[in-house]
Amino acid sequence: MTLIWVIAFLGLLLIEFLTVGLVSIWFAVGALAALITSFITESVLIQTVVFIVASVITLIATQPLIKKFKVNKFEPTNSDRVIGKTAEVTKEIKPDKYGEVEVFGVTWMAASKNKHAVGSKVVVKEIEGNKLIVEKEGE
Helix, strand or coil: CHHHHHHHHHHHHHHHHHCCCCCCHHHHHHHHHHHHHHHHCCCHHHHHHHHHHHHHHHHHHHHHHHHHHCCCCCCCCHHHHHCCCEEEEEECEECCECEEEEECCEEEEEECCCCECCCCEEEEEEEECCEEEEEECCC
16 A cells, blocks of 8 residues: 555645646645555555545645735726626616616626615626626615
8 A cells, every 4th residue: 555655645746746726735745644654554544544634634724824825816807897886777686586787888687685676776796707796875
């Protein structure tokens, strides 16, 4: 089983080096821990448990560090300019049914937690896919 853990460790390291982001480093650490365990015991079950536990612990322990250094590039688009703007409801919006609103002369599909009648004014809170999420003006 030792050979399998060596192959897994090297394979996972290779995958990590060939990819841009962190993909398999946690599992490589787990494979290394299982490799060390294979010198202590021949139990495949214990080695597998050590692999899983070490991988999970490494993943949990490195999450704050990864979030700190991870760069989330937000690419604004022209559609982002509607967020925070007032829109007019052109097709009734219900909590369980999409409606339509008009912003800057463009008609968008819209969703809301509340009912909004045609002609009412709403504020665009966010864009979700190709729909605007709206709320009553003043909420």
